[in-house]
Amino acid sequence: MKQRTATTGARSTRLLMPRAPLASQLADTERQRRLDILQAEMRACRRCVAAGFLPRADSVAGYRGRIGDRLMLVGQAPGHLSVTRGIPFSGPGGAILDRWLQRAGFAPGALHREVYISALTKCDPGKSARGNGDRKPSPAEVALCQPFLLRELELVCPRAIALVGGMAIEAFLGPARLEDMVGTAVERNGVVLLPLPHPSGVSRWLNDPAHQALLERGLQLLAGLRERWAADAATLEAEK
Numbered sequence: 219m220k221q222r223t224a225t226t227g228a229r230s231t232r233l234l235m236p237r238a239p240l241a242s243q244l245a246d247t248e249r250q251r252r253l254d255i256l257q258a259e260m261r262a263c264r265r266c267v268a269a270g271f272l273p274r275a276d277s278v279a280g281y282r283g284r285i286g287d288r289l290m291l292v293g294q295a296p297g298h299l300s301v302t303r304g305i306p307f308s309g310p311g312g313a314i315l316d317r318w319l320q321r322a323g324f325a326p327g328a329l330h331r332e333v334y335i336s337a338l339t340k341c342d343p344g345k346s347a348r349g350n351g352d353r354k355p356s357p358a359e360v361a362l363c364q365p366f367l368l369r370e371l372e373l374v375c376p377r378a379i380a381l382v383g384g385m386a387i388e389a390f391l392g393p394a395r396l397e398d399m400v401g402t403a404v405e406r407n408g409v410v411l412l413p414l415p416h417p418s419g420v421s422r423w424l425n426d427p428a429h430q431a432l433l434e435r436g437l438q439l440l441a442g443l444r445e446r447w448a449a450d451a452a453t454l455e456a457e458k
């Protein structure tokens with residue numbers, strides 16, 4: 219069977235994981251206080267409007283996310299529906315992601331209850347000029363927004379990051395074919411990076427059964443992480 223080749227693109231700047239997350243340096247209350255301030259800052263940001271990239275800055279940055287969220291999800295950018303509803307991944311893509319999490323052993327609804335949802339850019343980039351889905355933020359927009367993501371990573375200190383879609387995968391791991399990344403996991407500065415395809419209905423990558431098998435392998439890796447976190451939590455509880 220001929221596999222559809224999808225690359226993660228090769229246009230954006232590689233994002234470097236923070237080497238010294240703040241979990242070991244700050245009390246939890248101070249870390250959460252700084253995260254609350256950062257989330258307010260992201261929601262108020264208008265840098266892309268000032269730079270002429272966006273007509274308006276619509277953000278759902280920091281939706282319910284808090285320190286202690288073990289799993290962070292980094293997508294491309296919020297879409298129009300997410301901004302209208304004030305909830306990231308609130309459309310069909312979010313429902314698919316939640317089902318993927320369930321396949322990894324999470325409870326239904328975990329996506330919007332347990333996961334810190336972030337993105338390369340925090341505002342809706344608008345529709346693609348070709349009319350087939352959302353516009354991809356440009357490398358300049360990603361670079362403008364990247365300091366926010368780095369600060370989120372430092373403060374939240376997730377144990378794993380699900381990289382959802384080619385742009386997010388490339389930002390952390392460099393350009394590569396989706397089929398070489400999905401189903402693998404790598405550790406960077408103590409954080410597991412787990413590449414996943416984008417759940418968007420526009421993508422046909424998952425139509426290939428071989429790609430579905432890669433997704434299943436990735437979800438099993440996530441299931442293993444979730445089990446390890448549950449065991450760690452049980453040990454901590456027993457030691458109290």
Ligand code: SF4
Pocket residue numbers: 260261263264265266267275276277339340341359362363
């Ligand atoms: S995408 Fe990021 S940098 Fe641009 S306006 Fe929104 S929050 Fe600010």
